[in-house]
Amino acid sequence: MAAAEIVGPETEKPLLEALRAVSVFADLPEDQLTWFAGEVTEQIADAGTLLFKAGDPAEYMSVILEGELRYQPTRSDAPVMIGRAGLVTGLLPHSRLTHYKGDVRAITRVRAAMLHKDRFPEMLERIPAIGPRLISVMADRIRTNERETQEREKLLALSKFSAGLAHELNNPVSAVRHAATNLRSAMRSLEEANYRLARMSLPPDQSRCIGEFERMAREQLTVEPQPDSVERSDREDAVSSWLQKRNIAGAWRLAPALVDAGFDTARLADIGDRFSRELLEPVLERVTATLLIERLLQTIDYSTAQITNLVTSIKDYTYMDQAPEQEIDLHRGIENTLVMLGHCLTPGVQVVKQFDLSLPKICAWGRELNLVWTNLIENALDAMEGNGTLTLRTSREIDMGLVEIEDTGPGIPKAIQDRIFEPFFTTKEVGAGIGIGLDTVYRIVQKHYGNVRFTSQPGSTVFEVRLPLQRNV
Numbered sequence: 001m002a003a004a005e006i007v008g009p010e011t012e013k014p015l016l017e018a019l020r021a022v023s024v025f026a027d028l029p030e031d032q033l034t035w036f037a038g039e040v041t042e043q044i045a046d047a048g049t050l051l052f053k054a055g056d057p058a059e060y061m062s063v064i065l066e067g068e069l070r071y072q073p074t075r076s077d078a079p080v081m082i083g084r085a086g087l088v089t090g091l092l093p094h095s096r097l098t099h100y101k102g103d104v105r106a107i108t109r110v111r112a113a114m115l116h117k118d119r120f121p122e123m124l125e126r127i128p129a130i131g132p133r134l135i136s137v138m139a140d141r142i143r144t145n146e147r148e149t150q151e152r153e154k155l156l157a158l159s160k161f162s163a164g165l166a167h168e169l170n171n172p173v174s175a176v177r178h179a180a181t182n183l184r185s186a187m188r189s190l191e192e193a194n195y196r197l198a199r200m201s202l203p204p205d206q207s208r209c210i211g212e213f214e215r216m217a218r219e220q221l222t223v224e225p226q227p228d229s230v231e232r233s234d235r236e237d238a239v240s241s242w243l244q245k246r247n248i249a250g251a252w253r254l255a256p257a258l259v260d261a262g263f264d265t266a267r268l269a270d271i272g273d274r275f276s277r278e279l280l281e282p283v284l285e286r287v288t289a290t291l292l293i294e295r296l297l298q299t300i301d302y303s304t305a306q307i308t309n310l311v312t313s314i315k316d317y318t319y320m321d322q323a324p325e326q327e328i329d330l331h332r333g334i335e336n337t338l339v340m341l342g343h344c345l346t347p348g349v350q351v352v353k354q355f356d357l358s359l360p361k362i363c364a365w366g367r368e369l370n371l372v373w374t375n376l377i378e379n380a381l382d383a384m385e386g387n388g389t390l391t392l393r394t395s396r397e398i399d400m401g402l403v404e405i406e407d408t409g410p411g412i413p414k415a416i417q418d419r420i421f422e423p424f425f426t427t428k429e430v431g432a433g434i435g436i437g438l439d440t441v442y443r444i445v446q447k448h449y450g451n452v453r454f455t456s457q458p459g460s461t462v463f464e465v466r467l468p469l470q471r472n473v
Helices: 015-020 030-039 117-126 130-199 204-223 229-245 251-260 265-274 277-318 330-340 366-384 414-419 437-447
Strands: 041-045 050-052 060-066 068-073 081-084 088-090 102-106 110-116 325-328 349-354 362-365 388-397 400-407 451-457 460-468
Touching: 015 030, 015 060, 015 110, 030 110, 030 117, 060 117, 088 130, 110 117, 117 130, 130 277, 204 265, 204 277, 229 251, 229 265, 251 277, 265 277, 277 330, 325 330, 325 366, 330 366, 330 388, 330 400, 362 366, 362 460, 366 388, 366 400, 366 437, 366 460, 437 451, 437 460
Parallel strands: 349 388
Antiparallel strands: 041 110, 050 102, 060 088, 060 110, 068 081, 068 102, 325 362, 388 400, 400 460, 451 460
8 A cells, every 4th residue: 555644543443353353363362363463554545545556566465454445457358356344455475466467446445454575474473374264365366356257258258249149130130121121112113013004904815924924033033043243234234225125114123123033135025025015014014023022022031041040050059948968969069159150250261161970969068068169269260360271170089079170370389388278378469358268168178078189380270179978977
């Protein structure tokens, strides 16, 4: 608390009584607690006071007697910590903390007892029980920090998946909305054409002829191969010219739909031979409107199928409404992961799948294994920076299933390969990751009685995950 004024005991509770309220000191013998009270310095700080700033040396163990502190790390992706009365914080015996990595500020009026690190050896000698207790405090602090960091990592992952899901849904949803808008216009065009034809009292044979043209045109929509852009443009120009020569209104609007259905000038001439000039225009309006409606319905059907498939993949990926542990198909999990990461698969990335489909299902926590594939595939894509080959292989090694994920990125430098699975170790920029992805992979694979390793050189990094095909536990 370098920025706080050092004062004598100015509090309603005497120091010994205040220390007794802290669980670490609650049952210490009187002489031991009295010694400790005589070695500490009491400090009081008003709300808002900056107690330590990032970079300050960590030299004191702090016992918060009253009030609350806030620890704000300099890294934006690290969790904010709150310290309340009863907490023992700061530098602890056996801790590797040397400097504060963030600012410590009083949220309310704070009273604390501070013990300098030079007094740690004598404290551990005079108060034997306090050593294990402070180790427990440090372990709790590590667990709390790790838990909050993991929760933050989950939120970051959820955020990325939400963005990816929004991206994947955007195209089919936009297509459905656009098709619905155009469908209204096409329906009005069809109603108008039918009204005009009804006023002309078509004979039965011509009505049947119109129906036959429409049926053939709808069939052509599904079987007619689409020409390339140059050929299509030439066809549209020819059809539009044919329509304009016969004074058909809206030739530029009718031509694209007619070309979609495989109409050329020869087929149009066949229609023209069967209908008078007065009938030809509403007949073509009706045929074109019918074709457009059919095309829009196909678009809606295809887009909604995309949405359905995506939702199904999400449910499969998260194992929604399913038991946490069950028999799962490794390939299905990997495929669902690829769907979820579809927004990350840029055009420059080629995905190669070499699956041994004879692999049996394995008993596993499917949701957790999908997190393994997600982390490994994401790392591979990040390494390739949008260009390269992602290879996914599965095979059988006696009683183990092997999943290999290979990328053609620059490789992992040898200097850091030994640290890859360390928690909180990351080579990514601040905000891009907090270094628990591969630690998570390691822990999940260990939970499944498997193992994970990697080999890496420029142009080829392969992560190998081995999982038992049967568990006898």
